[in-house]
Amino acid sequence: MWSRAERDACRDEARAVGARVVLCFLDVPFDELWDRVSRRNAELPVGTFDISWADLLRWSKLFEPPTAEELALYDQQTHPAITGLT
Incomplete structure (x- = not known):
């Protein structure tokens, strides 16, 4: 999700089907x-490129x-494993 436009489109699509959307940056x-x-x-994993x-x-x-x-x-982060990320 490199651009604002790409993130906006994905967020809108998710919301259209009733999903909560959290962005972790x-x-x-x-x-x-x-x-x-x-x-x-x-330590390149198999199938990846340098x-x-x-x-x-x-x-x-x-x-x-x-x-x-x-x-x-975006919705607020509520999962304990990601709370506090910035």
């Missing part, structure tokens, strides 16, 4: 993402972080 700095991807690349630093950088520029206004459109 973890704002992780690029350096931390690269650290995690590097560890993943070192993600280069350049790929991650290019993709990170495409991501539209949700705004406070957008986050307010």
